[in-house]
Amino acid sequence: xxxxxxxxxxxxxxxxxxxxxxxxxxxxxxxxxxxxxxxxxxxxxxxxxxxxxxxxxxxxxxxxxxxxxxxxxxxxxxxxxxxxxxxxxxxxxxxxxxxxxxxxxxxxxxxxxxxxxxxxxxxxxxxxxxxxxxxxxxxxxxxxxxxxxxxxxxxxxxxxxxxxxxxxxxxxxxxxxxxxxxxxxxxxxxxxxxxxxxxxxxxxxxxxxxxxxxxxxxxxxxxxxxxxxxxxxxxxxxxxxxxxxxxxxxxxxxxxxxxxxxxxxxxxxxxxxxxxxxxxxxxxxxxxxxxxxxxxxxxxxxxxxxxxxxxxxxxxxxxxxxxxxxxxxxxxxxxxxxxxxxxxxxxxxxxxxxxxxxxxxxxxxxxxxxxxxxxxxxxxxxxxxxxxxxxxxxxxxxxxxxxxxxxxxxxxxxxxxxxxxxxxxxxxxxxxxxxxxxxxxxxxxxxxxxxxxxxxxxxxxxxxxxxxxxxxxxxxxxxxxxxxxxxxxxxxxxxxxxxxxxxxxxxxxxxxxxxxxxxxxxxxxxxxxxxxxxxxxxxxxxxxxxxxxxxxxxxxxxxxxxxxxxxxxxxxxxxxxxxxxxxxxxxxxxxxxxxxxxxxxxxxxxxxxxxxxxxxxxxxxxxxxxxxxxxxxxxxxxxxxxxxxxxxxxxxxxxxxxxxxxxxxxxxxxxxxxxxxxxxxxxxxxxxxxxxxxxxxxxxxxxxxxxxxxxxxxxxxxxxxxxxxxxxxxxxxxxxxxxxxxxxxxxxxxxxxxxxxxxxxx
Numbered sequence: 001x002x003x004x005x006x007x008x009x010x011x012x013x014x015x016x017x018x019x020x021x022x023x024x025x026x027x028x029x030x031x032x033x034x035x036x037x038x039x040x041x042x043x044x045x046x047x048x049x050x051x052x053x054x055x056x057x058x059x060x061x062x063x064x065x066x067x068x069x070x071x072x073x074x075x076x077x078x079x080x081x082x083x084x085x086x087x088x089x090x091x092x093x094x095x096x097x098x099x100x101x102x103x104x105x106x107x108x109x110x111x112x113x114x115x116x117x118x119x120x121x122x123x124x125x126x127x128x129x130x131x132x133x134x135x136x137x138x139x140x141x142x143x144x145x146x147x148x149x150x151x152x153x154x155x156x157x158x159x160x161x162x163x164x165x166x167x168x169x170x171x172x173x174x175x176x177x178x179x180x181x182x183x184x185x186x187x188x189x190x191x192x193x194x195x196x197x198x199x200x201x202x203x204x205x206x207x208x209x210x211x212x213x214x215x216x217x218x219x220x221x222x223x224x225x226x227x228x229x230x231x232x233x234x235x236x237x238x239x240x241x242x243x244x245x246x247x248x249x250x251x252x253x254x255x256x257x258x259x260x261x262x263x264x265x266x267x268x269x270x271x272x273x274x275x276x277x278x279x280x281x282x283x284x285x286x287x288x289x290x291x292x293x294x295x296x297x298x299x300x301x302x303x304x305x306x307x308x309x310x311x312x313x314x315x316x317x318x319x320x321x322x323x324x325x326x327x328x329x330x331x332x333x334x335x336x337x338x339x340x341x342x343x344x345x346x347x348x349x350x351x352x353x354x355x356x357x358x359x360x361x362x363x364x365x366x367x368x369x370x371x372x373x374x375x376x377x378x379x380x381x382x383x384x385x386x387x388x389x390x391x392x393x394x395x396x397x398x399x400x401x402x403x404x405x406x407x408x409x410x411x412x413x414x415x416x417x418x419x420x421x422x423x424x425x426x427x428x429x430x431x432x433x434x435x436x437x438x439x440x441x442x443x444x445x446x447x448x449x450x451x452x453x454x455x456x457x458x459x460x461x462x463x464x465x466x467x468x469x470x471x472x473x474x475x476x477x478x479x480x481x482x483x484x485x486x487x488x489x490x491x492x493x494x495x496x497x498x499x500x501x502x503x504x505x506x507x508x509x510x511x512x513x514x515x516x517x518x519x520x521x522x523x524x525x526x527x528x529x530x531x532x533x534x535x536x537x538x539x540x541x542x543x544x545x546x547x548x549x550x551x552x553x554x555x556x557x558x559x560x561x562x563x564x565x566x567x568x569x570x571x572x573x574x575x576x577x578x579x580x581x582x583x584x585x586x587x588x589x590x591x592x593x594x595x596x597x598x599x600x601x602x603x604x605x606x607x608x609x610x611x612x613x614x615x616x617x618x619x620x621x622x623x624x625x626x627x628x629x630x631x632x633x634x635x636x637x638x639x640x641x642x643x644x645x646x647x648x649x650x651x652x653x654x655x656x657x658x659x660x661x662x663x664x665x666x667x668x669x670x671x672x673x674x675x676x677x678x679x680x681x682x683x684x685x686x687x688x689x690x691x692x693x694x695x696x697x698x699x700x701x702x703x704x705x706x707x708x709x710x711x712x713x714x715x716x717x718x719x720x721x722x723x724x725x726x727x728x729x730x731x732x733x734x735x736x737x738x739x740x741x742x743x744x745x746x747x748x749x750x751x752x753x754x755x756x757x758x759x760x761x762x
């Protein structure tokens with residue numbers, strides 16, 4: 001056996017539980033809360049779907065920034081499994097791979113870590129659970145993992161031996177090679193006999209090296225309790241894409257005759273017929289790919305066969321292949337998805353004869369018409385029209401473009417899940433495909449909330465309104481039903497900032513951008529609380545949203561576009577004409593006073609600025625000691641209190657805390673009861689009090705968490721607990737002006753969370 005470098009697991013069980021209160025300090029959860037997601041459904045990128053082969057109805061899914069979920073077949077919902085992840089381990093919300101034990105339904109592993117490029121300062125880990133992910137233990141690795149890096153749709157890079165789940169393999173990125181555990185994931189060591197570390201950008205074709213991207217066992221080459229003999233490993237290497245061991249992992253060699261020139265996105269073994277299928281693309285993805293092929297390797301004869309539905313040599317191949325699955329009840333049935341097909345939509349291919357012939361999810365029917373083999377019912381997520389209508393050949397809703405995760409249920413040939421639609425889509429009558437019938441596809445995103453939230457407002461008396469990445473944003477008329485539509489007129493792919501007029505709260509403004517840099521609108525207005533929108537003029541040369549603020553009465557607006565060096569501008573009316581502001585640096589963060597319509601504020605790298613003429617001119621404040629960077633700084637003015645401002649943020653290399661000004665930013669006083677703070681929000685005052693309740697993402701008495709203060713920051717109670725940490729930093733945080741105790745915030749990639757006191761509203 002190859003030499004093993006032991007990497008001990010952490011001693012503590014990562015079981016989310018409330019910690020005991022220290023003497024003389026506030027209890028860790030002085031006011032217990034119940035937390036739920038605001039229902040949207042999906043919105044983010046699902047990178048992997050893994051069915052248990054040990055128990056019917058059990059499946060897991062991984063996301064790039066929103067953690068991991070388990071399917072609850074009884075309720076038809078996904079259950080989040082990593083909401084316990086804390087500030088110090090936020091990178092664990094990026095899941096790079098999942099392995100479900102093929103023999104024990106209770107055992108599951110997750111390879112976690114967000115980035116390999118230095119953004120995530122911590123190493124990755126392999127989490128292991130013996131209770132389907134209810135609690136976890138962690139083995140910290142000596143390298144980083146990239147759950148949100150390019151190539152994240154490849155996999156699965158971690159796998160358990162189907163004959164002996166004490167043995168697991170992990171393919172590492174960025175030159176760290178192949179790793180193995182022989183004790184169920186408690187310790188890991190590098191397999192020094194594996195000859196390819198997967199660290200050559202020339203062969204992967206990218207400066208980001210996904211390395212070893214999948215591991216697949218041929219179960220038929222072992223027996224229960226014994227190590228499986230034949231193991232395949234896919235490597236992001238155009239010259240040697242597949243390696244094999246036939247002696248249980250002792251020795252390894254490139255698989256003879258393996259196809260070259262492309263990268264192996266997925267590999268699946270048919271143990272009944274001793275076949276390995278691979279799907280390849282010319283790009284690691286997930287959003288690139290112009291050519292690719294599908295191949296079949298017969299271990300009995302040693303022969304490779306190209307079985308591409310459309311071969312790379314064809315001019316009709318404008319995509320690679322990625323999502324790959326087989327029907328374990330019907331040998332010879334294979335499905336594969338495009339990587340990627342932007343226009344007019346993605347394509348799913350299906351073969352029932354080992355890849356000799358294929359049919360596809362749609363065919364041309366006299367351009368521009370297309371004949372579909374499916375009906376896609378989005379009644380449960382009506383917003384997924386994305387505010388558009390079908391204009392053949394582009395039909396709404398789309399099934400999805402980057403189809404990198406696709407799995408047929410090993411217990412049910414009719415059940416398919418794939419990473420399409422608003423996150424995951426699926427069908428329960430898949431085999432109707434083979435008899436000329438129509439398969440019924442629906443979104444499968446109940447409980448799967450993984451959106452990237454950029455901003456939240458809750459105008460008094462109005463609906464919650466969200467600024468979102470990728471999908472623009474929503475007005476949430478209900479917290480428990482998916483919104484009917486995304487923002488339209490104009491449509492943004494990402495909204496970067498949103499605000500409302502405090503004294504005229506039906507007036508709302510947003511800033512953002514389209515993924516298309518040629519998009520012509522980057523600011524929009526609403527006079528009905530975000531239900532409908534219109535756009536005004538805007539300065540030339542703007543391509544990014546930045547931050548935007550509405551005057552207290554909605555009569556004027558101040559906007560700091562996100563383009564580097566682009567001046568802050570102001571306008572009266574709804575953006576019919578914008579004029580450069582003076583006295584304030586480009587790319588400052590802007591906000592409005594919530595009482596005086598002529599007062600606006602700005603912040604830039606440690607200096608606070610004030611305008612008293614509606615944003616035309618700003619003056620630098622003499623206030624000192626604030627964070628010397630814009631990074632992580634968030635400030636808000638208090639409704640009903642002119643000149644009252646709270647500022648949170650900073651970082652370890654500069655000032656870091658919570659400050660308050662009661663004189664429109666002329667001076668700031670640091671709040672001594674808070675050691676560090678990252679966000680601040682306001683909600684309805686506690687009974688008998690006139691000042692809004694404060695909500696802070698902060699460190700208080702040495703505990704990091706989400707806190708509420710009912711007495712202007714003099715004392716704080718922690719309202720979240722160790723089970724509900726959501727990766728630490730809430731990028732967005734606000735209270736509810738109409739309901740005391742309710743708080744809205746975002747977890748790390750976990751959509752919009754709202755919390756209420758567990759005993760009901762006070």
